[in-house]
Amino acid sequence: MPLLRQEPPARIDSLDDLLGIAMALETEAVRRYAQLAEVMDRRGDAATAATFRTLMAEEGAHVTAVDRWAADLGCTLPGGTPFDWLLPPDIAESWDDLLDRTRLTPYQALSLAVVNEQRAFAFYSHIAAATADPAVRRHAEALAQEELNHAALLRRERRRAYHRGATGTQKPERIASPAALDHLARTLFAAAAAGHAALARQLAAAGDAEGAAVLAAIAAAEAAEAGTVPPAPPADGSRTDGGAADPWMAAAAAVETLAERFADIAAAATDEAVLTRALALQESATRHLVRLSGAHSPPRPSTP
Structure with missing residues (x-):
């Protein structure tokens, strides 16, 4: 499953546009890492908070570097956030979902950051693949390599968080082969x-046809991953005994x-x-989580 649900909405053929996008992406990363550091501080995890502050400082240095890079190339970066609409929506949605969790662990935060x-x-x-401009x-490609370097750093920190969180005789789950x-x-x-199909039937019985359709679609996608026959779709008005x-x-x-496993x-x-296959499977499960969050957001309290 690809990491992005959609490719960039426009072909980028100018350095001004590329550097504007880079500035918007780095600025957003600074903001998100600052939020995660604050969350970890509130949870009393100083080590992970320090990791996110280190990343925040590194991303801040990249903001400065992009600005300097633009000046060296004779490009002018516009003020404000005119390039935000070009950024992958997957990134903002997943950060929002993570920060909304009431039980956010350092390991979960670092996994999503990776x-x-x-x-x-x-x-x-x-x-890089779509542009017609060799300089772009x-x-x-250089910016892409920087992001891979960040991912490698975060993987190391994630392993440390994993071992800090292990207790007693718990052993890491090592899989021998793909x-x-x-x-x-x-x-x-x-x-x-099977579980999501049962929950879809429960929603259908409660009269929530739209919600039942969402859960049924997720169940079908999971069945496809499993190589099994998709569960039968829920019927409106069908009866269920008990349920969640x-x-x-x-x-x-x-x-x-599933994602955490x-x-x-x-x-x-x-x-x-x-490692590569496990990350792809985690990404698949994470997409379902984002879809669930989008389909059923709890009501926010009204402000006077």
Whole structure:
């Protein structure tokens, strides 16, 4: 599954535009890492807060470097945020989802940061591949490499967070090969598909046809990952015995558990192919979580 749901909405053929995008992306990263540092401070995790402040400082240095780079190339960066509309929506949505969680662990925060650095890499790679301007291609490739460097740093920090969080006799889950991981993934996705199909039927019985359709679509996608027959779609007015007190919360919890399982496997991986596959599986589960969040956002209190 690709890291980005959509390619950049316009072909970038000028350095002014590329550097404007880079400035917007780096400025957004500074803001998000500052938010994560504050969250970790409130949770009493000084080590992870310090990591995010280090990243914030590095991204701040990149903002300065982009500005200096623009001056050296004779480009003028506009003020404000005129390039924000070109940035990948996946990045902002996933940051928002992460910061909305009531039980955010350092490991979860670092895992999402890794994925978003990879998304930025994919974004610049799309620009480099599509442009007709050799200078834009060269500089976009350089920016893409910087994002990979950030992802490598974050992976190291994520491993440290994983081992800090391990307690007692808990052992890292190490998978020997991509084939073994795919076998496990099929089992996990099949179970998730069955659970989400049951929750879809519960929503249908409660008269929430739209919500039932969302959960049924997620169940079908999970069944496809598992290589199984998609669960039967829910029927309006169908009866269920019992069920979850809050189907949406149960659906999100199941997806989070799935994403975290793959993230744990990635953190413990010693084989590069297993690591890459585990991250792809985590990304697949994370997309379902973003879809759930978009389909069922809790009402916000009104302000006087």
